[in-house]
Each structure stands twice: as structure tokens, then as C-alpha cells.
Amino acid sequence: MSQPEVQMGPNFIRNIIDEDLASGKHQTVITRFPPEPNGYLHIGHAKSICLNFGLASYYRGRCHLRFDDTNPVKEEQEYIDAIKEDVRWLGFEWDEYEFHASDYFETLYAYAEKLVEKDQAFVCDLTPDEMREYRGTLTEPGKQSPFRGRSVEENLDLLRRMRAGEFADGSRVLRAKIDMASPNLNLRDPIIYRILRATHPRTGDAWCIYPMYDFAHGQSDSIEEITHSLCTLEFQDHRPLYDWFCEALEIYHPQQIEFARLNLTYTVMSKRRLLELVNEKHVSGWDDPRMPTLSGMRRRGFPAAAIRTFCERIGVGKSDSVIDMTVLEDCVREELDQSAPRAMGVLRPLKVTITNYPEGASEEFTAPCHPKNPEMGCRTIPFSREIYVDRDDFMEDPPKKFFRLGPDREVRLRYGYIIHCDEIIRDPASGEVTELRCSYDPETGGGKLPEGRKKVKGIIHWVSAAHALPVKVRLYDRLLSVADPAGEKQRDDRELLNPDSLEQIDKALVEPGLATAEPGDAFQFERLGYFVVDAADSEPGRPVFNRVVTLRDTWAKVAEN
């Protein structure tokens, strides 16, 4: 399999695998990533993908992609396709090892008959309500179903007729015969097959009974000879059940290892909640750039390599944890700093007239596309008498440490001249500053500093008014306004949404060279952050930019205090 370079520090799962390899329990490592195709993949899945594919790559084994498609009422082909696209985008390849639990429906059914024949499963006619009553509670044992004593012959006949479609949906189920008094509720005669008339994305209407996840997952791992079956913590209680099935069915027994799922601050990770956000139109879709989905992050401009770095950096353990979103953002910055060409763009334009520059004249400055990577080449930036700078780079009454424009202050235009602010023009009605009138020093073009001239600390970005390309820019912020939504159980998710998660700027101005940028191209707008050309809403010559993430801003921290 061709996989990206996978870094992986020591962790408890590697320790277990090392022991298994050393003891001869296993000669090779076979893992699997087992999504249910009932939604889009999110960054939490990325943790599992990087772990499973990463381990396989580290030990030169292999990793299967298996769809756990046992519930046709929630699963769709759209999701199957999207999941495959996302896994590939993340950089992993499963070659011919693509499987579906539905591939095993016939085998699974045979397993069910085998259990019945061994008198370890029975058909139960209890209603869902009755079933709940019989199940008992966390502290009280359950009661045995009155149907538990049916003969093997009767059970086999009933099971076959279930499959043949003789009974109504929900009228009967097949249950394993284990122990209604077990303190582990999963062992209180769990349901293993239910009657469900729903069209399955892969098997169509071939079946009207479907295995429960618990009766499919472990056996699928067994059939595929998975050596180490990694899953999240909530399945620890199910492990004894999988053990019981493997033993009863006398089949190969994979080893399940549980790890803590990923939580990220200021977002949610459950497919149910993400689906709600989509359905209730709080976001534009699964791929809204604010979503923690892989498709959302892709559209947002997060490089796949950054997500891989992130998954490596957070490690893997068994304790519940919430990772700060800034860790992910830092991985994105690290990646983009190296790969993104630089450009200049002004988000909130403030007009500046260079009063001593000839009217109608213009010139071009040459600037490197990347300060540390000359191979990326240079671009030219037009300059003229009227330019725009960002409003944030001007203060009427600036503090001493503010190194930008202010009355009677000097600043360098990035790659251009040093200018001096001589005059402030205001809107007479509102008093708002509408223009700055400045003078430039002709000796300082292209970054030059004449002998004896004092260096200017402040350097700001700008665009030429006559040449700039007007573009739409969207500034994204955290989806939720609270860091840990799990700690806000009493509040509805909708109250937790950050009302300022999206800010649209209709008339930002960028370097003219950006007109030819292609969807997916990422740039660093110097001093502002990284921006990507939106893949869905851009048109040729009219790119729409999504802000991926801002640059680190130590000034912002200083300004807060």
C-alpha cells in the first residue's frame, strides 16, 4: 500500500502489538477502519484512520476499509462514496481490501442458525416495551423471556420464516441465550437479528432481516482475520459479548483494543449532532468550512498533511480528553507556512493617497512568492498614487508600541516605499476617517534604506487602488461559543452556536495576480493569515477566498492588555 510517511510515537497500542509480535501470537498486523455509512467522516474519524492505517504501515501489515452497513434505514450510497473520497484525500490507500459487513450477510445468517442449533439463541416475541421491562436495570437483574424455552426445532423454523418474510417488521427478534442476570447489560440475551423491510444500498431487497452491529462487527473482523481491532472506549463493555460469539461460533478471535475518542474544543463530534446542524441549516452542508468534517476542513483549506500531523501530535490513550482547537490550527499553520505562496490583500480598505507621487504614474515592485523558498519564484506588484491599506493598520491615537500608521508616523509599505502620514481626511458627517494623505520617500523603493536613514519598525501590506482585484472573502471562526459542549448538557446545542462563526466581506482587495488562482489554491495574505480559493463558489477570474486560519498575532495579545 502506498501510504504517506507515518510518524508514530510510542503508545499503549504499539506496546501490545510489540508483545504480540515478540511472543509469536501474530506474525503480521492487520487492522481495519470500519465506518458506518450513515454520515460524513469527521476529524475524530481521522484519528482512527491515521491510527489504523498508520499502525499497518508502521508494522508493514495492512489496513482494510470496511463499511459496517448493517442498518439500511440510516445508510446511503452517498455516504459510502464520500467516505472513500475522504480517506483517499487524507492520504491512505486500501487497494483491494475494501469490504462491507453486507458482504458477509449470508455467513452471518449461517452463524445465527448455528447458534440456534447449539441452543444458544432463540426467537423472542416480546414487544420492545416488554423487552425493556424484562431487561432489568443497572442495579437489578433482568427476567428471562417467556419464549426462551422454545425448542431448537421451533427456533430454527421461526428464524427461517423470519428470513422468508413471513412476519411483520419488529414482530420478532433472534436473541442470544446468555445471562439475564449479568451485571453487564450487553450479555442479557442481546438481540442479534431484527426484521426490517428496508432497501439496503448494496443488497437491495434481498434481505428483510438484518444482523445487529454486535452480531456483525466482531465476526466481520474474524472473517477478515483482523489481528488488532481498534475501537473507541464505549465498546469495552461489548468485548465480553464478542468473546462469547467467537467462542460459541468457534471462529478466529481478533483482539479488540479500545482507545479514547477525540474531542476538540468549540465543536461537536457526534454524527447525530452534525446531521442536525445540516438539516436545520445552521451550516451550508456537511462540507461547510466551519464543520469538523473532513470535507468541511478540506474546503476550509486545511491540508491533509496538517491533519495527519495533528493526529500524531495528540497521541492516543484511554483517558477522556478534550484537545484544544489551537493545536489543530497550529498544525495547519506549520504546513501552510511552508507550502503557501505569499500575496497581499486588504480586508477592510482605507484609502491612502501618496501626495508627492505623480498622478497617473505607476511602477512595479518585484517580490518573492515565498521568503524562504526561492524556487517558488517572484511576482510583480503594481504601485501607484492611490493605494489601500487595512483599517487595522491605522490608529488615530496609537499607543507607543503600535508600529503602524498614525498621525505624523512613518511606516514601510511591504516591498515598497516608506511613507509618512501627513493628513487625515474625515467624513464631515460621521467623523469617520475616510482617507490618509501621505508622502513617500523616493529613495526607499523596493525595500531600500538609504545610508543614515532611520529604520522603520512597522511594515504594512497594501494594494494599488487602480490595479487591485475586488474579491469576496469569508472569515470563519469557531462553530460553538463554548469550549466544552459536553460540560453544558443542560443547554440545547443551538444555544451554543457561535453567532459570529462566519463573517462575509464582499469587497476585499487583493493583488491582481490572484485573478488566475485555482480552486483549492492556498495563499498567505501577508500579516493576515492563510486563505484558500473556495472550491464551490469561485468562478474563473473571480475567486472567493476562505480564511483558513489567521497568522499568530502577538500584537493582538499585547493589545488586549
Add this chain to the structure above:
RNA sequence: UGGGGUGUAGCCAAGUGGUAAGGCAGCGGACUCUGACUCCGCCAUUCGGGGGUUCAAAUCCUCCCACCCCAGCCA
């Protein structure tokens, strides 16, 4: 209050009886035509708490505390 887990710095996380890795954040400094990047330095006498075993304990024993998961014909 049954069962299963987890607790090492602000956030992750190594560590498996020999005297607390690493990363991120933070702080201080250097460099800088991006207040970015990069670089250098600092940052747990202590491992949820109490007892105990040992020459030696984050690691072993014991009691306690906190948090998470489980009562879908979901996965």
C-alpha cells in the same frame, strides 16, 4: 447505589521498582522588509488523596475520592 474504564504541568502524553521523555500552550531573549517564520533559554522535588511494602514507588498492596461509559429491534 451493579458492571466497565480513566486520573502524570494550562492541554495532550511517555513512563511497567532505580530517582519525572516529548509535543502544544505560556514566559524571557535573539533574528527579521510579514508584530509571521526560525533560533536560544525557562517552565512538575512530584505523578487524584491517605496509609502500607521496599535501601528505593508514578510504577507493588490497600482504603478512599473525582470523572466518563452502559438499561436502542443505533453503531
